[in-house]
Amino acid sequence: MFNKILIANRGEIACRVAATARRMAIKTVAVYSEADASARHVSLCDEAVPIGASAPKDSYLRWERIIEAAKATGAQAIHPGYGFLSENDEFAQACADAGLVFIGPPPSAIRAMGLKAESKQLMGKAGVPLVPGYHGADQDPALLQREADAIGYPVLIKASAGGGGKGMRVVDKAKAFAAALASCQREASSSFGIDAVLIEKYVQRPRHIEIQVFGDTQGNYVYLFERDCSVQRRHQKVLEEAPAPGMTPGMRQQMGEAAVAAARAVNYVGAGTVEFIVEQKPDGSMTFFFMEMNTRLQVEHPVTEAITGLDLVEWQLRVASGEPLPLRQEDLRIHGHAIEARICAENPDNNFLPATGTLHVYDLPAYVSFERGNRGGADTLVRVDSGVREGDVISPFYDPMVAKLIVHGDTREQALARMDEALSQTHIVGLNTNVQFLRYVVGTASFAQANLDTGLIPREEARLFKQEKVGLPLAAAAAIARTLVEEKALEVDAANGAWIDPWARRDGWRAHGLATRRFEFEFHGEAVTAMLTRLHDGALQLQVGSAAGPLTFVPVADGIGVDFAGQRQTVKVWLNQAVAHVFCALGATQIVVIDALAHASVGQADAGRLTAPMPGKVVSFAVKPGDKISKGQALAVMEAMKMEHTIAAPADGTVEELLYAPGDQVTEGAELLRIKA
Template structure:
């Protein structure tokens, strides 16, 4: 077994590998960019070496630097994690050529499966069912459009070298094909350095089911059952669960054997995932193989009682697989939710900022129970800590929240509760969206397909509802308490008392709040002090209000006849109220603090986040229609289209292709008709 390994990655996967290695008595070396100097993965490894600037192409994607660090620090092997160089065949070959062990499949296996087109041709030869489509080398736009017309719409354009939902477009009509192809190719070349695409029939209401496979160098290959990853946005997974709801033993066996055959066909070694697209009638088609460990591997670990990272290390060291196929039984049900720094209400745009407060559900990390003892009910895998920044350079995932239950219903209940306990302040997150998704009828009843989110948009993206009186009361009392603490240092002095007593009349003050992210609701919260204490009036309600207990951010109040508990985290003028499993972000309008401020001039469409301009479709002096695309930006290797908010005139274009723009920067001057 190895005594020291280098982890050529960052974030939660680097932390996860380090934790497993430590348990096995293996020392770890971290590599990091300038942006990650203070990151969690640097702190948890035994050694850490700087490899370059923040941009991944100058640090985490420079394989030679990583190999040099491994040799200099005495590491015997390199674990690539996922993303970055994990599926780079050239890097795998270079690691082996340097006399080190690559903890993953051989480069030849990656090459065979790395191109979606080549992999589909390989599977076709092995009689694995394929979705109708074109996977060839002819990339002429006119020819590809002809193929799409022949296949029949809707079709799916997919980057041949792609993954993670990048470089994918659904085309509904022939006349939309050219623009979608150009966008797909731009994103593909930016993300993978290869703009080759394939065209496939887009199945209606398909499910995304993948099989975890594992092979060693002794000729053994097993499947660790399936994961259902159907719930997606922008072709990227949101929720993953194992086993797949409704899976029959016969279908599981057929898919598992097909996945093992696919792995054997390319001489696979290590952890891999064979992905299938499945119809509601049970038929399935090969989609692709990911030649690495998957982000969602924890749900497989939870139901099989395995540590897949430990398996990776053992297989890379030449040991046989720890278990045979008949030993891999399914125990219970597990679900993973990806906690992202993003704003679902704004098209899932990534959110950049600092984690000013992060409180995760009570969890046991990386502890896997043997069957006969239940695994940890809740597990959190995270590569960030409170105070860390989510930057524009890397994926905006904050954590993976994984729950286990004896059955799916128990797992769902635990996931809903855990999401209620997950508190983050400092940037937008998808936690509230995930809670609506998990508690919604479609997911809870396992009515699953890859279009679930779009199909249930009305319930998953409801109109903003007003904050309840309880949340407003918690914010008001938190503000009042903080003002009390700024009073006189001697609490015995009468001037230090801020309870609101007046000699000849009742004391009343009005606090002004508004919903921060939507601005849809404004609140005038009245606080009146009478002989019994405080009275609050807001939202047309009036109730007696008492502060029962205050311990830091934790408050217990009595509102009328009801006791209410919550926590309030203040971030400048923002009051983050967590109560009843909900998170309310209230902006406090302090008239003294904001005196003289004015709204910025309108008429300028702004960048939704930091990024690069990749296409300018607007022309100064030209009239445009509402919804017409004006500028296309790229951030975190995803394209974002800025469209005309209404009919109007483009007065001036302020940036050109290739320009880097800051969050909120005006992109063009626009005059509404």
């Protein structure tokens, strides 16, 4: 077994590997970019080495610097995590040439599976079912258009290298193919350095089911059952679960044996995932087709760990050191059901645009983690894998995933309830996240009844976006209760627990008449006035819009118990600048607390400005000065967090000036171009 390994990655996977290595008495070396100098994974490792600037191309993708760091610190092996260099055969070969063990498959296996077109040809020879499509080397756009026309629409354009939904588009009509192809090629080139694509028939109502496989250096192989990853947005996974709902023992065996055959065909070693598209037929039967093999550990591996009770990173380390697989196929069993939710810094209501900012509040449910020495197996009810801490900054340089929330139950129904509860207890303030969106998905009839396919999110759109579960009356009552609790605490602090001057009290007592206090808010862009009246007996009466009645509240261990307008909820309220963030079992919302003096005059934004919705790089402009434009027309393409985003015109007008050039980096809110109405 190794004495010391270097972790060539960042974020939660680096933390995860460090924790398992510590439990196995293996020392670890972290590498970090300028942006990650104080990152959590750096503090969890025994040593840390800086490798360059913040952008991945200047740090985490510079494999020569990583190898130098490994040799300088005496590491014997390198764990690549996932993403970055984890599926780079040149890096794996460079590790071997430097006398270092690459904790993953051999370079030849990465090479064979790294290009989707070539891998599909290889899988066809191995007898693994394939989706009809074009996987050829000729990338002439006219040829690709003809192939797509011949396959029949809708088709899927997919980058031949890489994964994660990057360089992937569904095309419904022939006339949209050229533009989609160009966008895929740009995104693929930017993410993977290769712009080659393949064309496949887009399967209707497909499920995305993948098989976890493992191989060792002695030629032994097992499959550790399946994961259903059908719930996706932008071809990226949102929720994953194991085992797959509705999976029969016979189909599980067929898919598992096909996955092992795929791994065996390339002499695979270590952890890998064979991904299948599963077609659901009207009669209820299912047919599976090989999609790709990810030659690394997957983000969603914790659900497999939860139902098997195994530590897959430990298996990776043991296999890489030359040990045989710890278990045989007949020894493996499924225990219960597990679900994973990917918590990301993004705005689901704004086309999932990635978000950046500081984690001012990072309040998580009671959970276990590998950092606490827990294996995260079938006895773990709630687990969080995270690479950040409260106060950390989510930057524009890396993937927007903040954490993974994993739950386990004896049944799927139990796991669903546990996931909803855990998400309701996940409170993040400082940037937009998808936590509430995830709750909405888990609560849909489609997900609850396991009516799964990759179109679930569009199908349930009305229940998932622009939702308001808390409502104005409770939000205002919670913000007011928080203010009153804080004022009471300040009174006690000021008097140090002793007698308080009655003239200094802020409880609104009057010898004659009633005291009414005015609160000003803004809720979803609308100005709101709340009137709070203290009666002679000390009781409070609140009026917010059309809601009126007694307001009672009491501080409790986990927040404030608030009772108003027929709603009784325990709320947590954090004030970040002027925004009160309200969390309760119903959901979460934000209400702006207005200081009349500080907000005496607020000007309207210039309607002729078009600004960047997030920090990133300008890829291209689709217009030039003098062009007439219409509302909704595509004006520019930006790239942020490894994805392309199209910027559309907010109204009709004429382009006056372009303020940046393709390739320029811009900050969030930067004015991109000026439009004359």
